[in-house]
Amino acid sequence: MRRTSRGLFAALALTPLLAGCFVSGEDRSEADAEGGSGGRLKVALAVPPAQALSPYSNDATVLSKLSVAEGLTGLDEAGAAAPALAKSWTRRNATTWTFELRKATFQDGTDVTAESVVGALDHANAAETKPRVLSDVTLSAKADDTDTVTITTKAPDPVLPLRLASPALGILSPKAYGMDGTVSPVGTGTGPFEITKLTGKTKAALDRFDGYWGGRAKASGIDVAWIADGTARANALRGGDVDIAEWIPTAQAGLLDEDTRHEVPSVRTDSLILNTRSGIFTDEALRSSAREAVDGSALVDSVFGGYADPAKALFGPAIPWAAGDRGEVTGRAKASTAAEVKADTKGKILRLATYTNRAELPEAATVLQQQLEKAGFTVKQDVREYTQMEAGLLAGEYDALVFSRVTLLDTGDAVAYLASDYTSDGVYNIAGLKDSEVDRAIKSAAGEGDTAKRQQRILTAEAEVLRTDAVVPLVHEKVVQGIATGVEGVLLDPRERSLINVDTHLK
DSSP: OOOOOOOOOOOOOOOOOOOOOOOOOOOOOHHHTTTTTTOOOEEEEOOOSSSTTTTSSHHHHHHTTTTTTOEEEEOHHHOEEEEEEEEEEEEEEETTTEEOOOBOOOSOOBBHHHHHHHEEEHHHHHOOOOOGTTOOOOOEEEETTTTTTEEEESOOOHHHHHTTTTTOOOOOOOOGBBSSSSSSTTOOOOEEEEEEEETTTTTTEEEEOOTTTTOSSSEEEEEEEEEOOHHHHHHHHHSSSSSSSSOOHHHHTSOOGGGGEEEEEEEEEEEEOOOOOSSSSGSSHHHHHHHHOOOOOHHHHHTTOEEEEEEESSSSSSSGGGGGGOOOOOOOOOOOOOOHHHHTTTOOEEEEEEESSTTTHHHHHHHHHHHHHTTTEEEEEEEEEEEGGGGHHHTOSSEEEEEEETTTSSSSOOOHHHHHHSSTTTTTTOOOOOOOOHHHHHHHHTTTTTTHHHHHHHHHHHHHHHHSSSSEEEEEEEEEEEOOOOEEEOOOOOTTOOOOOOEEOOO
8 A cells, every 4th residue: 555745645545348438538638748647547447436426325435435525534544544634633621622624725715614524523423314424423523714624422432533444434515415415515515626527426526636635646536437237347457448447356356467466365254144133033043043054164275366365354454453362252152954944944035145246155155055954054145236136135125135345434433333233223133133231332332532442342233142042154255356457556455435536547
């Protein structure tokens, strides 16, 4: 990873045919005029927008990857909070923080002020679907003067600066927020690239924003195509139709030239999520049976081509502090035998879902189906593009999901992930888990300010989650990014939050 010298941090970090995917303005005449450094970058992303790039959805990471929007803070290369729109901050007491803003301008020409920051945070708090990063915290913001914002949390939040680095809490100009609750990042961010056109779920055009506080970007713009099919993304890179293609399927990675294939250790964990709120997996014994039936190590070579490590827990080898001895998970329900599973599920179908945006997941689901059927379950798969099934997943319409999740995506702090995905009121609780011991352990981790003690409490909370068998970790992925040899400065981000910044450019 490269860190820019202009103050923009490299933060550690969701159409099979390409022809016609890019918007107008994609020609490289400007690159010729500027010696190649000012050309437009062509990028293929995997997951089409679910909510028109609203920061309150999974689309938020796109705004971060393409350097469109910024929060008060960001993450440095070590994963610590770093200045962004706030140049500094001070913790006044256990629940109160003051942030001093830098001089910055929104892409619509208006100034970033304390009032606009407060407005943006108020909108996030009031969103109909609250951003995951706010699952476990209640905060309020007020403007002290033009350049100073005070943020107060209902309970102590020792990692508030990390929380504010979430892509979901990017600060947009007041005109971004509609009266109907919609949020548009088109021309309303503060980053070095401005969205000028968004065409449904297929393409977008971004131009360089010359008023960016961190300096003028080297690329003149970005032309984005969303290509859900992984093979098509790889083919687009091989054919020279794109400069950058994210998430190259492992089956395609070996077909790329070695100098265009970039392997990135990832904080992404692939798991089997079991629906505890309705259906067959409300039975703890059946969840335990499913856990014993599936073997993630069988996927490492057969499905992921070696670009993964077997998973025994939620946090993998890309997270150094999680590498220690966790101890054995205790208190799990006794698994049913295959005969008992058949009897208990007679006439019932295990509805196994996954999505096509990550090419390995459907193949993994097929392997897991075989393993589950051997254990006595009757399984039927539902495989679609992610945005077509997210609402159903959150509503509990499936019994199980083969799911790929970046565990440190939202804040860089694992507590936010645990709170959003596994607490009783978590906004991304696909498992529908409601367990008082899990809630208590996650709350305990959230309140700990000492780093080492916080990490240990996170591992304790992880064990409580695993005890419930609401989630069965399978593998820890290694992400493969495709980058043409004519491109420099792409961010290789374990957290998958960053991709392009002011220094990314064509040679």
